[in-house]
Amino acid sequence: MLLINCPHCGDRAQTEFTYRGDATVQRPDPATASQAQWLDYIYFRDNPCGPHIEWWQHSAGCRQWIKVKRNVQTHEMLGSADATGEIADEIEEAPA
Numbered sequence: 001m002l003l004i005n006c007p008h009c010g011d012r013a014q015t016e017f018t019y020r021g022d023a024t025v026q027r028p029d030p031a032t033a034s035q036a037q038w039l040d041y042i043y044f045r046d047n048p049c050g051p052h053i054e055w056w057q058h059s060a061g062c063r064q065w066i067k068v069k070r071n072v073q074t075h076e077m078l079g080s081a082d083a084t085g086e087i088a089d090e091i092e093e094a095p096a
Contacts, residue, residue: 005080008062020055022046023067049073053087 002014022045028037052072057065065083070076079087 002075002077004056004066004068004077006058006061006064007066007080007082007085008064009058012058012061016058016060017056018059020057020065023053023055051078055083 003011004014004017005011025041025045028041033041050071050073051069053067053069055065056068057063066080067083067085067087068080069078069087071078081087
């Protein structure tokens, strides 16, 4: 089981969260986007190997949306932030 750090509630089990997708995808501007841009947005996604930023919702807790940085190859949790926040690039080591 994965432990996800909710910025509002602290460490919680993955079962309290709902995965909502890639947090790096930007929706095209409806006023200016071409059909090709919409097709790319709707149907084509990268399949990253390594660290990646994702949307999760704490659906069985505070119900807030959060961003989680996770290594999709090893499932190691690398950080989390509020939906409007930024995830720090540097991960603090826990004291020994």
